[in-house]
Structures are given as structure tokens and as C-alpha cells.
Amino acid sequence: MSDYPDFFDLAKVDRNLFFFCYEIPITRGFGSNVPSMSLVPLVDMFNHHSDPSTNHYLVNKRFESDTEHAHTEYTIKKEKINLELFKDKALTFSKEEVESKGMFK
Numbered sequence: 001m002s003d004y005p006d007f008f009d010l011a012k013v014d015r016n017l018f019f020f021c022y023e024i025p026i027t028r029g030f031g032s033n034v035p036s037m038s039l040v041p042l043v044d045m046f047n048h049h050s051d052p053s054t055n056h057y058l059v060n061k062r063f064e065s066d067t068e069h070a071h072t073e074y075t076i077k078k079e080k081i082n083l084e085l086f087k088d089k090a091l092t093f094s095k096e097e098v099e100s101k102g103m104f105k
Helices: 015-028 043-047 061-065 095-101
Strands: none
């Protein structure tokens, strides 16, 4: 970015701007992964619902599997959302644990 000062004002680049820029394609993109993802003008308006319960999470697999060493500002999510899609035993719970803790309700 420092090679292109006409395009990037380094004084304005911060964590909030990074996450804002990251969320645009993630929340408005069509396709399941980056090589095939695309943004289609105006079509993203049909990809939203007035129900505010839709959430996107950034998941750090290392912090989720080793919670004792997670960054102090990171929120552990594995007890709140089902992370089975990662197919990693360290990130998932057995059916008995889920039922006994009343998770994912």
C-alpha cells in the first residue's frame, strides 16, 4: 500500500476499515469460495432479509481449539455456534456434550 500513496491514505487504514472491506464481498458475494465468488450489482438486495438474526463470524481455528491461548480480544464461538463444517475434532462437541450443556439453541 505504501507503493501507491495516491490510492491508499495510510493514516486512514486501520482495523475497522479492514473489516469493513472484508465484509463487503463476504456479505454480498455469490459463490462458495473466492475463485468462483462474484459481485453482481443490485442482485445482493435479494440476498437479504429484514430478519436481523443473520450473522457472519470470523473463526480462528487455532484459538477455538486452544482456548487457553486465545487472544484476549477474541470471543470463543464453539459453544455458541456449530463448527462441524471444519471437520476438526478439537472444534466440535459430542452429541452428549451438546445435549448436556444445552448448546446451539
